[in-house]
Amino acid sequence: QITLKESGPTVVKPTQTLTLTCTFSGFSLRTNEVGVGWIRQPPGKALEWLALIYWDDDKLYSPSLNSRLTITKDTSKNQVVLTMTNMDPVDTATYYCAYTNWGAFELWGQGTMVTVSS
């Protein structure tokens, strides 16, 4: 059974760096074609894809946020970490991590709400 769970701060101040961790079970990031992505949803708005990391360490980023995002994996801990620098109130959102085996996001974590406020 595949599960994913996001963890990190619920509140960050403007200009700070956000670090979110996705801890997963039921699959390995050493397996071909497997990846973990991050997606967010600001309150009342649509889903927005942020980043994706694959088993071979290939990394994809949203062009609009590329300069602020870093995605890494720790296969021994079954974790994927997303960092986002220079946080702004517009970055207030629910952040999800999700599993992919061939492209679509098959399973998602429950999400974690992050508020950017001073």
Place this chain on the structure above:
Amino acid sequence: DIVMTQSPDSLAVSLGERATINCKSSQSVFSSANNKNYLAWYQHNPGQPPKLLIHWASTRESGVPDRFSGSGSGTDFTLTISSLQAEDVAVYYCQQYYSSPRTFGQGTKVEIK
């Protein structure tokens, strides 16, 4: 970037009636290498994570009721709920995974009339 545009933004359908959601991509998401459309549909309820319903444009995920169906190819796609049930009230998103960035549509809210 491939822009995904859904229509309508919202729709209200009577219980038991058909609901149809359209999704148009700004570029083709069809690959002639494997004859597949890189298009997925998700159902999203408030307070829950999105749920994958359809992948490869028309393949239902395991456990998804057969009243949900996906169709289309290239740049034009449709999600159909053949007989709307109360539990189908949600926001539905299309997403392309043909290229990076993996873009979503703006969502379509489905309600009961």
